[in-house]
Amino acid sequence: MEMADALHQRGLSVTLLEMADRVMPSFDRQMGALLQTLLEEKGVCVKTGIKITGIEQKPSGLTLNAGKETLAESDFILIAAGARPSAELAAKARILLGKTGAICVNEKMETSVKDIYAAGDCAETYHRVIRKYLYMPLGTTAHKQGRIAGENAAGGISIFKGVVGTQSVKIFDRVAARTGFRDEEAIEYGFDPLTTDVETPDHKAYYPGATRIHIRLTGDRKTGRLLGAQMVGRHLAEVSKRIDIIAAALFSGLKVADLLDLDLSYTPPLSSPWDPVQMAAMSWLTQNK
Amino acid sequence: MEMADALHQRGLSVTLLEMADRVMPSFDRQMGALLQTLLEEKGVCVKTGIKITGIEQKPSGLTLNAGKETLAESDFILIAAGARPSAELAAKARILLGKTGAICVNEKMETSVKDIYAAGDCAETYHRVIRKYLYMPLGTTAHKQGRIAGENAAGGISIFKGVVGTQSVKIFDRVAARTGFRDEEAIEYGFDPLTTDVETPDHKAYYPGATRIHIRLTGDRKTGRLLGAQMVGRHLAEVSKRIDIIAAALFSGLKVADLLDLDLSYTPPLSSPWDPVQMAAMSWLTQNK
Numbered sequence: 001m002e003m004a005d006a007l008h009q010r011g012l013s014v015t016l017l018e019m020a021d022r023v024m025p026s027f028d029r030q031m032g033a034l035l036q037t038l039l040e041e042k043g044v045c046v047k048t049g050i051k052i053t054g055i056e057q058k059p060s061g062l063t064l065n066a067g068k069e070t071l072a073e074s075d076f077i078l079i080a081a082g083a084r085p086s087a088e089l090a091a092k093a094r095i096l097l098g099k100t101g102a103i104c105v106n107e108k109m110e111t112s113v114k115d116i117y118a119a120g121d122c123a124e125t126y127h128r129v130i131r132k133y134l135y136m137p138l139g140t141t142a143h144k145q146g147r148i149a150g151e152n153a154a155g156g157i158s159i160f161k162g163v164v165g166t167q168s169v170k171i172f173d174r175v176a177a178r179t180g181f182r183d184e185e186a187i188e189y190g191f192d193p194l195t196t197d198v199e200t201p202d203h204k205a206y207y208p209g210a211t212r213i214h215i216r217l218t219g220d221r222k223t224g225r226l227l228g229a230q231m232v233g234r235h236l237a238e239v240s241k242r243i244d245i246i247a248a249a250l251f252s253g254l255k256v257a258d259l260l261d262l263d264l265s266y267t268p269p270l271s272s273p274w275d276p277v278q279m280a281a282m283s284w285l286t287q288n289k
Numbered sequence: 290m291e292m293a294d295a296l297h298q299r300g301l302s303v304t305l306l307e308m309a310d311r312v313m314p315s316f317d318r319q320m321g322a323l324l325q326t327l328l329e330e331k332g333v334c335v336k337t338g339i340k341i342t343g344i345e346q347k348p349s350g351l352t353l354n355a356g357k358e359t360l361a362e363s364d365f366i367l368i369a370a371g372a373r374p375s376a377e378l379a380a381k382a383r384i385l386l387g388k389t390g391a392i393c394v395n396e397k398m399e400t401s402v403k404d405i406y407a408a409g410d411c412a413e414t415y416h417r418v419i420r421k422y423l424y425m426p427l428g429t430t431a432h433k434q435g436r437i438a439g440e441n442a443a444g445g446i447s448i449f450k451g452v453v454g455t456q457s458v459k460i461f462d463r464v465a466a467r468t469g470f471r472d473e474e475a476i477e478y479g480f481d482p483l484t485t486d487v488e489t490p491d492h493k494a495y496y497p498g499a500t501r502i503h504i505r506l507t508g509d510r511k512t513g514r515l516l517g518a519q520m521v522g523r524h525l526a527e528v529s530k531r532i533d534i535i536a537a538a539l540f541s542g543l544k545v546a547d548l549l550d551l552d553l554s555y556t557p558p559l560s561s562p563w564d565p566v567q568m569a570a571m572s573w574l575t576q577n578k
């Protein structure tokens with residue numbers, strides 16, 4: 001989607017073909033719908049539920065097929081079909097792989113074979129919220145893991161503290177960001193989640209330039225533990241760095257109620273005395289009764 | 290300073306007279322200097338070390354005097370001379386005041402007299418980092434304290450978890466924000482602080498629109514504990530919501546090294562795989578040897 005934005009902004013006519021039944025399936029449906037509307041408003045042609053079966057070179061250009069149907073003719077096709085771990089070398093060396101297909105590592109990023117370390121998109125990632133290893137390939141994680149593997153390989157002692165599942169993406173003038181778990185994921189890991197929505201001005205509405213930020217907050221009904229958040233908004237950094245407040249809270253295992261106690265910065269052009277993150281927490285607490 | 294910005298943007302000629310030897314004395318000298326340069330570049334006349342002794346109404350307008358010297362003639366004077374607690378009513382009722390002159394409260398915002406609560410600019414504030422009561426009147430704190438006092442007065446049980454000293458201010462196209470303690474404050478509270486600087490692009494420099502963000506990070510040399518940060522930068526929310534990452538870390542008592550482990554959001558238009566906050570932490574750790 002970030003590429004659809006970049007290409008479209010260079011004056012190209014862009015069609016986005018998505019295999020899932022909606023764009024941005026790593027976000028909840030209502031967040032994806034906000035983004036699909038945005039893409040369409042900007043003139044990107046969006047088609048969902050499309051499984052590409054072939055690409056043909058024809059005199060008129062490249063053709064994308066889905067079964068017998070010809071979907072789009074194009075001068076240029078950009079394929080982003082997800083990520084799978086490239087762990088063949090490790091498998092041949094009899095290094096243990098996880099159920100995810102990625103290389104098993106311990107907290108030092110050491111593999112099952114002594115003195116051999118793995119890091120980045122080929123390796124599993126420790127998730128701090130559920131204390132389990134998952135496959136979540138991301139640049140930020142690769143940087144952290146690589147540094148730790150390197151320090152340990154060089155004789156140091158360094159521990160990977162784990163991810164909490166933070167991602168952000170810029171699409172035209174909006175940012176979508178998430179961290180932690182959504183309902184369906186939280187249920188899978190044994191939580192009893194509640195997810196609630198707020199849509200609130202990103203700063204005091206009396207100060208010019210306020211736009212609305214949509215926050216979906218997920219917490220565990222029984223324990224009140226914070227489990228995750230999704231945000232879509234227009235002021236780029238306000239969304240991306242606001243998700244990081246939640247990411248920092250998840251790192252420390254805070255409860256939803258603790259968000260109300262955070263001493264967050266306020267000045268009218270940039271927030272409210274209760275930051276939108278705190279309004280989301282209030283809404284969650286009110287509904288978890 | 291926020292008012293100097295607002296008035297200047299409305300086409301008024303603005304002079305800022307500051308009693309301290311520099312603008313923004315609640316920030317370190319080098320951060321204040323960045324802001325003074327900005328004000329002057331924008332055409333605000335800045336005079337520091339000026340103690341106003343009187344204001345006179347003359348036919349030509351209002352005149353500000355410092356001793357025998359006439360400093361400025363003006364149609365309009367805006368006085369921001371700091372805040373002192375207004376606690377006379379409490380004192381008359383024999384409610385205990387602290388050394389700060391503000392009303393002593395406990396964690397329920399209850400005063401020394403049973404069933405009488407105080408909150409906001411008249412009351413002291415519990416500081417979470419040093420576990421002491423200080424006078425730090427701010428809107429965010431007043432909102433939190435008021436809610437807690439109200440809940441307790443109405444028969445609930447609610448605890449004020451304390452501030453960490455977060456503030457932000459917008460001045461023209463820049464934001465200055467701080468949280469926690471600076472060196473001189475940290476020494477006063479028994480820490481052995483080290484403060485280090487980084488100036489780094491706010492996002493990947495290859496992506497258009499990157500500007501530099503200046504971060505000063507303070508930690509305790511012996512324990513590695515995070516004590517505070519100051520930031521000045523151009524992208525408004527990037528600074529204000531980035532200080533909130535530090536504020537959330539201070540709330541949970543994290544160490545400087547823990548900042549490297551935070552799973553912060555990254556996409557090239559908005560950050561780097563190591564967020565500027567983490568680059569500041571790396572710089573601190575390298576210098577604390």
